[in-house]
Amino acid sequence: MNFSDTTASAGAWVLENGHRALLAVTGGRFPKKLLGMETIELHTVGRTSGQRRSSMLTAPIFERDRIVVVASKGGHSDHPDWYKNLVANPDVEVTFRETTTPWTAVTADADAKAALWPTVVKVNPGYDGYQRKTDRDIPVVVLTPRR
Template identity: 50%
Template structure:
């Protein structure tokens, strides 16, 4: 198994573990890791067309948008969920127990310049992730629809 496959398997295992802990605890544990709310993102697989979901955190969010960071822990590849959103930006997010329809888009350079300091302030690990990779980590703005 190559190193990318190991990283991907580890990420999937962690996501399944997070899902299990949330379910078993009745959504009482792991709801705000590192002080950020847990987000369950529902996308459509860009290749399969099947429903996909994963757990992330949102360092910046308000009543009109939820911001996600496509860091993949500083990996040199974008995460699958980000590539799914690029193909199909209409998605759903569950945050604080509420399911919301969103339209996702990658922040442009000016938006990211404003958001990045807020993101790093919420969780300093994002700055370390950016140092680990040569790619510019995308910031995703999920605008709440309706």
């Protein structure tokens, strides 16, 4: 792991664990949003362990029937584990404001990502910086309610 990846991993860890700590201290009241984005907890099944895994994420696009998340990992050269898990098993759950519901995750193809990307970076320009920082194509994931 190079310096840039170490920094990205540390930043991602601080954001996720800091967010969890603030939610615990405030009884789930704060923060509901980060950088203007809704916050969600994504639950996946570990691709190796088969165990439930949870990640705190921000959603630059949050609608009743669609949530869009970005597998940026702060511009790290490798995909985040939560992304690898949902590729292996796209049946996920999302907790939003203390309610957990089933969703299906699909990685946006190149055309869909191109259509979503301007909105994503308008909400959080940092995603554009992460994409410039890494050689990997950062996946955009579209979550839709599972019926």
